[in-house]
Amino acid sequence: MNFDFTKKQLAIKKMIKEFADKEVKPYAAEADQKEIFPAEQIKKLSKLGVMGMSVPRKYGGAELDNVSQTIIMEEISRACNATAVTMGAHASLTCHPIVNFGTEEQKQAFLPKLASGEYLGAFALTEPAAGSDAVNVQTTAVRDGDGYIINGNKIFITNGGKADLVCVVTTTDKAAKHKGLAIFIIEPKKTKGFGLGKKEDKLGLRGSNTQELVFQDMRVPKENLIGGVEGEGFKQAMSVFNSGRIGIGVQGVGIAQAAFEECLKYVNEREQFDRKLHKFQALQFMLADMAMKIDAARLLCFRAADVKDKGRKYVKEAAMAKLYGSDVAMEVTRQAIQIHGGYGYMKDYPLERFYRDAKITEIYEGTSEIQKLVIAAELLGRGF
Amino acid sequence: MDIIVCIKQVPDTTDVKIDPKTGMLIREGIPVIINPDDKAAIEAALQLKANGKITVLTMGPPQAEEALREALAMGCDEAILLCDAKFAGSDTWATANAIAAGIKKIGKYDLILCGRQAIDGDTAQVGPQLAEALNLPQITYVQKIESNGNKIKAERELEDGYEIVETKMPALLTVTKELNEPRYPALQGINDAYEKKEIKCWKAADINADENKIGLKASPTMVKKVFSPSAKGQGLILQGSIKEMAHDLIERLKEREIINKF
Numbered sequence: 001m002n003f004d005f006t007k008k009q010l011a012i013k014k015m016i017k018e019f020a021d022k023e024v025k026p027y028a029a030e031a032d033q034k035e036i037f038p039a040e041q042i043k044k045l046s047k048l049g050v051m052g053m054s055v056p057r058k059y060g061g062a063e064l065d066n067v068s069q070t071i072i073m074e075e076i077s078r079a080c081n082a083t084a085v086t087m088g089a090h091a092s093l094t095c096h097p098i099v100n101f102g103t104e105e106q107k108q109a110f111l112p113k114l115a116s117g118e119y120l121g122a123f124a125l126t127e128p129a130a131g132s133d134a135v136n137v138q139t140t141a142v143r144d145g146d147g148y149i150i151n152g153n154k155i156f157i158t159n160g161g162k163a164d165l166v167c168v169v170t171t172t173d174k175a176a177k178h179k180g181l182a183i184f185i186i187e188p189k190k191t192k193g194f195g196l197g198k199k200e201d202k203l204g205l206r207g208s209n210t211q212e213l214v215f216q217d218m219r220v221p222k223e224n225l226i227g228g229v230e231g232e233g234f235k236q237a238m239s240v241f242n243s244g245r246i247g248i249g250v251q252g253v254g255i256a257q258a259a260f261e262e263c264l265k266y267v268n269e270r271e272q273f274d275r276k277l278h279k280f281q282a283l284q285f286m287l288a289d290m291a292m293k294i295d296a297a298r299l300l301c302f303r304a305a306d307v308k309d310k311g312r313k314y315v316k317e318a319a320m321a322k323l324y325g326s327d328v329a330m331e332v333t334r335q336a337i338q339i340h341g342g343y344g345y346m347k348d349y350p351l352e353r354f355y356r357d358a359k360i361t362e363i364y365e366g367t368s369e370i371q372k373l374v375i376a377a378e379l380l381g382r383g384f
Numbered sequence: 385m386d387i388i389v390c391i392k393q394v395p396d397t398t399d400v401k402i403d404p405k406t407g408m409l410i411r412e413g414i415p416v417i418i419n420p421d422d423k424a425a426i427e428a429a430l431q432l433k434a435n436g437k438i439t440v441l442t443m444g445p446p447q448a449e450e451a452l453r454e455a456l457a458m459g460c461d462e463a464i465l466l467c468d469a470k471f472a473g474s475d476t477w478a479t480a481n482a483i484a485a486g487i488k489k490i491g492k493y494d495l496i497l498c499g500r501q502a503i504d505g506d507t508a509q510v511g512p513q514l515a516e517a518l519n520l521p522q523i524t525y526v527q528k529i530e531s532n533g534n535k536i537k538a539e540r541e542l543e544d545g546y547e548i549v550e551t552k553m554p555a556l557l558t559v560t561k562e563l564n565e566p567r568y569p570a571l572q573g574i575n576d577a578y579e580k581k582e583i584k585c586w587k588a589a590d591i592n593a594d595e596n597k598i599g600l601k602a603s604p605t606m607v608k609k610v611f612s613p614s615a616k617g618q619g620l621i622l623q624g625s626i627k628e629m630a631h632d633l634i635e636r637l638k639e640r641e642i643i644n645k646f
Binding site: 007008011012014015018019047048049050052053057062063064 | 450453454457568569570571572574575577578579
């Protein structure tokens, strides 16, 4: 058992922490208030190779281990969650299916562009009737000569309105249910029939782009079917989410850590009843609980990343990391506002933003309830 | 242009603690960084090198490897660690002698860049001493650099302005952190630094260092005492008209025999 990062992982942590503190964190509040998409931050992250962190080196990526990717996600989340989710939807959700299931031609065509940040990616599964019930996809792909015609719409798509490449989950055979799903690579700017719908007005992550995608007789070459075979889409999507869950768990850890750091500062500054807040045992208890839970959540995330790096099955570990990481994000950000009292409720302080940003971690990439079903299914040795 | 950059790993704090018994800096348990002026020297080298090679060099304990890896990750080509118990306890003069011996072993170079001074010792001596040991022209406190053929032109920061100095290469420059904004090491750079590039470790014997000129015994500087200056007492603000205050002041100065009681 070894709880230490390697020297290289420490070097990555040092670099990304400094970057996050100087280049990301100072812009987070304004990005939230004015809904500014973090294009500048993403450009800088691209230059550092971060947008290609999950892509193999032969396609221009940095090919980091999962522990290192988790380190990066935590640090960026600590600084700004709109930036973190924009990065995560690209580096985790979008790159993952192409890296793991793409044909050689697809890898060569798309991965270098995604790795360099020339292309920003999005992954589109959710539909009005397909949320937790991911199999109930209504977007159809019908074979037509040497291509497919896609019709339908996708909602709540992170980076949807900004992406240069979208992985779209469709069904080629509704009767076959999960065995009828297929994922296509779409380049929106080059594809007729691709349209944008409603841009969402969200509780949190307000700097990030969340938008509806509309497909009307959208023609896609058959070469863009991920893996080249129909019916693999569900398996591919589940793999995407398994992997992505570690990232959402540690996003929760990053948010909680940011809130906790504000609290530590505040209790040393604020005085009530002629004493600094840190002198009050009630607040000491709160700080101890927060620190312990953040650490426990962090350890679950890095354990899941480590199991994945070792090539073992990590479904249960990732679900636990996601479930607990998001729980802790909610609990710690709520307590952090309580410690700050009235100030915590005001927009002059970042606490209310952390609280709003935290909530989504309990919902996207599988709700907390779905995570419990996944964990239980793994424990009981059956599907949910 | 082939450039050698000399760096130092220092504690990441301006609030350095000192062991009251030995008078030495306490380094245990404090995060370490590349000295900020030295990091600017690395960035300057990366901007100047064109088709040349950058060798980064430090003298220090085995942990100093981490600072060299960071320099490699930023884009330096080679790294050398001067690491030997015989170097331990060197003052600035003995340090400069050891580094000079290391640089003689490297051989070919056009330019040596050092940081102006380290945030732990704050002496600003090693760079100039190194230039003397190697018999090179030096420009210190550099805030801007231009190279032109075999010449280098630099702005030297002064208290109330700057002066422009030009010299032929090879030369040694000490630079300030105001010179530039050092880049972050990219992930590909970190991969290379930890997986491809090697750090050469040279001992005193490897660089033919004269043992009478290195280490604690050869160091002419001895730390006699290290202390925090005691806080000054509160000042006194005189009250009244100008005439009254002037009179009051003269009386007080006479009392303390700072001016004569005539």
